[in-house]
Amino acid sequence: MSEQNKPQEEEQVEKYMLTDEDGNEHEFELIGSGEVDGVMYYAMIPAEDAEKTDNDYLEYVILKSEVDENGDESLFTIDDDEEFDRIADYFDDMFSTVDFDEA
Numbered sequence: 408m409s410e411q412n413k414p415q416e417e418e419q420v421e422k423y424m425l426t427d428e429d430g431n432e433h434e435f436e437l438i439g440s441g442e443v444d445g446v447m448y449y450a451m452i453p454a455e456d457a458e459k460t461d462n463d464y465l466e467y468v469i470l471k472s473e474v475d476e477n478g479d480e481s482l483f484t485i486d487d488d489e490e491f492d493r494i495a496d497y498f499d500d501m502f503s504t505v506d507f508d509e510a
Contacts, residue, residue: 420436420437421436421437422434422435422436422437422454423435423436423437423451423482425451425470425482433453433454434453434454434455435451435452435453435454435468436451436452436453436454437449437450437451438450438451438452438467438502439498439501439502441497441498441501443493443494443497446471446472447471447472448469448470448471448472448494448497448498449469449470449472449482450467450468450469450498450502451467451468451470452465452466452467452468467498468484469484469485469491469494469495469498470482470483470484470485471483471484471485471494
């Protein structure tokens with residue numbers, strides 16, 4: 408079978424239903440993750456924004472993983488400005504190396 412006739416594999420998108428501090432649920436898509444200094448961070452976009460065209464600028468949120476004594480993972484916003492800036496730079500560097508035209 409030639410490359411042109413092969414069925415395209417559907418890209419697997421990880422979706423998360425997150426609850427905000429007011430108890431409202433919002434669906435997000437994971438666009439990147441990484442461990443920095445032993446802490447796991449996730450970059451996500453609201454699911455409704457995922458349908459925007461390639462020419463649109465998408466803002467993403469960064470969430471920090473914390474695991475409690477029972478092993479349950481929770482995601483939180485980053486309150487410390489210095490930590491946020493450092494992790495935002497990490498993801499900006501990660502996304503600047505991705506060639507979206509080849510995806």
